[in-house]
Amino acid sequence: MTDHEASAMEVERRHWKPQECSGGEREVAVEEEEDPFLQFIEYAKSVLSPDGNGSGDDPKGPSWRWIASRILKTCIAYSSGVTSAILLSDLFQAWNELNKSGAPKKQSECIFQLKKKHKRAKLPSTVTIDSIYEKKFLSLNSVIEAVIIDTYILPGTNIYMLHLGDFWSSNTIDLYLHRRFYSLADQKNGILKKGREVFLTGCRLRTATGGSGHARLLPTEYLVILLDEDQNDDAMLLLAQFCEDNFSAISLSDVNRGVSYSLRGGIKSITSLEVQGKYGSLQRKQIDLVDHEGVSSKFLLWGEQVLLANLFSVGSTLALDRPFISSSTDCAVETSQECCLEYGTATQLYLVPFVQNEEQVSLALTQNHNKGPKLSRALDPSQGLVVSQVFLPCDSQGSIDFSDYPFRSFVVDLREKMTGISLYGIVSDITSTQEPVLSVKIQDVTGAVWARLHFARSWSLGRLGLGHTIYISGLMCSVGTGKSLELRWVENDVGASFINISCLPALLNSSCLHKLSCLSDLSAEPTGTRVCRVWLDQIEHCHVTVRLSHTSCGYFLDDGSSEDLKCNFCQRKCNAELAQNFHLKITLADESGKLFAWCTGQTAVELLQITPDEFCELPEEEQIMYPSSLEHETFKVALVSCRKKVEGLVDQDHDTIAWEITRAMKCE
Incomplete structure (x- = not known):
């Protein structure tokens, strides 16, 4: 275990305490600052940032987007659940690796001189030479932004080698030069010489074995030579x-x-x-x-x-x-x-290479939204550091990249020519347009905005419903023909991600990212995802059906010709993507009250403890009696309010039921 990981775990042990259900005295409306996921992001940010909050005119800590994305990436990797120690350890290690500068005293003089005027941002897939040695692995799509320290010919051969370093590493590595570049490596007239910058990708690593010396990079055809117009x-x-x-x-x-x-x-x-x-x-x-x-x-x-x-x-x-x-x-x-x-x-x-200019961006007060005394402290210089502006990269068209914006962005903050935006909120509406484009209305505490989602081929996000809590990054904001703001998201763009937190497998087993609520605390207003410990009640009113659904999006199909079935949700013909799925309506209960809810997919399988195919194989009498065997079984469930009806999208069988169970886990 590294020192950073040990430090992270010690901080977690001493300070991080997840909140539990406080009973029926709490207000019905859920204030967003009580969201455990948001709380953990702020907590992690305070731990990782050198000044304690990652703020200031030149923030040194990670951005809100980076922390949120990294936490969710870890949750996806650990589907059985995460702890705060796991998350902090991963965050420390990833942030340390991202910002590792190496030992300047070991770097070549030519790299040291180039580093003084280096203003170019790293390419998205760039890896450092140090990380190659540490991991002993290099993926084909990795990018190496290298500086040639020396060009030489292997003794006794005609094989050209490049001795490479980079701006962030103390280590160097040798590359077998591909023969298509030999004419450029001539020691008298070639351009591939000491001090020249090159970009490489498609590299394969030959690791050192036994007494064979150091690791080397095998030849790659994908090499680009950098030119400097000031030279x-x-x-x-x-x-x-x-x-x-x-x-x-x-x-x-x-x-x-x-x-x-x-x-x-x-x-x-x-x-x-x-x-x-x-x-x-x-x-x-x-x-x-x-x-x-x-x-x-x-x-x-x-x-x-x-x-x-x-x-x-x-x-x-x-x-x-x-x-x-x-x-x-x-x-x-x-x-x-x-x-x-x-x-x-x-x-x-x-x-x-394009060297991005930086533009001064004033910070919106929403960075301190709903934080009470913290807002006063930010506005009162006597109370501490005043945060007023940051510098963000600006492209040649004047669009500002908010990927590294230190704080969370809210709907009310959106302006024209913003890119790399990340939003955290709930789905308040969905409109089907045309394949493979779908519009989703994202709501947070400051307002709501429509985003057009452009998929590479077809819907690929799994089940998405009203009231689901989502995290989306890689949004672009522009002004449309009606002079209103339009958000656009393209699935294959760099930095684009869409994660349905309500359906995240790790959610129920990660106590650091949720707190238990009582059923009596829940509000029918869409206020995010709530986790409750419940038992199944009033089984005589339980309703179980098995219907055809589209496997890509999880939505049930309307009755139609079996030869040409089309999903009303994602607008795709789906004859080859059909599966039997439960549609379950059931009463949940705890000591504070009862609630009628519906669910489908794996959640229904978890509650019924039987697959749709197995259920259909039972005799009709056993199907009728089967739910009675589940009465008083205890589960931990994730619930969202889905009471708003969207014509043509919400299933007519449950559009009057206010609650959907998005995840369920049996309690032993």
Whole structure:
């Protein structure tokens, strides 16, 4: 166990005490500051932040989004439940690894000099050389942002090696250079020399075994050379090699005669596509480029080549030496240009990375929303540190990235040109539009907002219902045609996630993330997810049916032709994605009262302790008698208020029942 982990567990042992049910004297309305999940985030933030709260004009601690996402990631990994010690240990380790700076005294002088002017943000999939040695593992989609410390030839061979370091590590590592780059590694005239920055992906690690020496990186075709326009040599290279040709001058007839081109353009967008072919699907990335004349072109990556897109960022300038040029018709791309660019066997890529500007953002008072004395302290300089503003990265279109915003964002805080937004709230409405897009209304204590969810192919979030508590990150905010704010979420975007906390398997077994409520405490108003310890009561009124449901979203199907069944929720034809599912209505009871609720899916299976298929195999008499065997069985359940009806989406059999059981666990 590391010192950080031990420290985290000690803090947890001394200070963190989950709250339990306080009886019927509590107010019916649940105040959001009592939410154990939000409480734990604030607690973890205070432990991880060097100044105790992660605030100030230059916050050093993790952002609210980072902590929330990491906690939920750990909950998903530990589906049987987590403790505060597990969460704190994971947070400490992950935050320490993310911010590890290495030992500067061991770094090469060329890295030390480059580090002084290094302002570029890390790419999303970047790993450090130190972490490669620690984990003894490297995934293919990992990015290495390296600096060449030396280029040499292995003695007795003609194999080129690059000795690499990075800005965050004290260790270095050697790379077997792929032969397609040998012409660039010439010791006299090559560009791959000491002090040159490169981006790598698609790397495989050859670990050291026995007496074979140090770990090394095996050759990769996916290497991009970084250029700095402030350096004379790089500026001359760009001017001499990449300014003569432009996208409008490309001629397919010249290409067929063997003419090659050297082109460059700014990256405007990067999109993921999947092409369905005769022998299956093929992944494709499309990078939209615009040259200095304003002419656009598309640079396509196919199959394993899509890894290269990990090295690009919108706003950067990409220079392509000898790209493969194909007809846009052959590529099945809709474009006004007759041709598309591809990564061919002779192609070399150079990148002038986009350096994000930072914009000063005033902090909204909602960072202290509903926190009583804390709000007064933030506004009164005599009471402590005044938090007024932070600096956040701003892209070339003026959109501000809120991924690292130190505080939680609320609906009322949303403004035009915000990206990387994270929201925590409840689902207050759902509107079906067209596959694969669906609109969800997200509500928190400050208001509600509609978000359009764009899925890669089809609905992939599992069951989502009214009143469910959700966490969503990677939202983009813009102003629509009606001058109203519009939120958009794209499933495959970097940093995009959607987690239904109400249905999280770890929820009921994680006492640090919930507190037990009494049934008499519950309000029919949608106020989030409540956890109660109950028994099954009034079994004579229990109603059990088995119906067809769509496995992707969990919603029941309306009666219709068996040849063309369509899910009303996610708008998909689902003949091949059907399953028998329980629809259960049952009375829950505890010492404070009773409550009538419904459930479906695995929750109903947990309560009935039998699968739908097994239930259907029972004789009709046994099906009728079966629920009576469950009377007074004790469970821990998660409950949400779902009383609002959305036409065409809420099942007519339970749209008058105010409560849904989203998770259930039998108490021994």
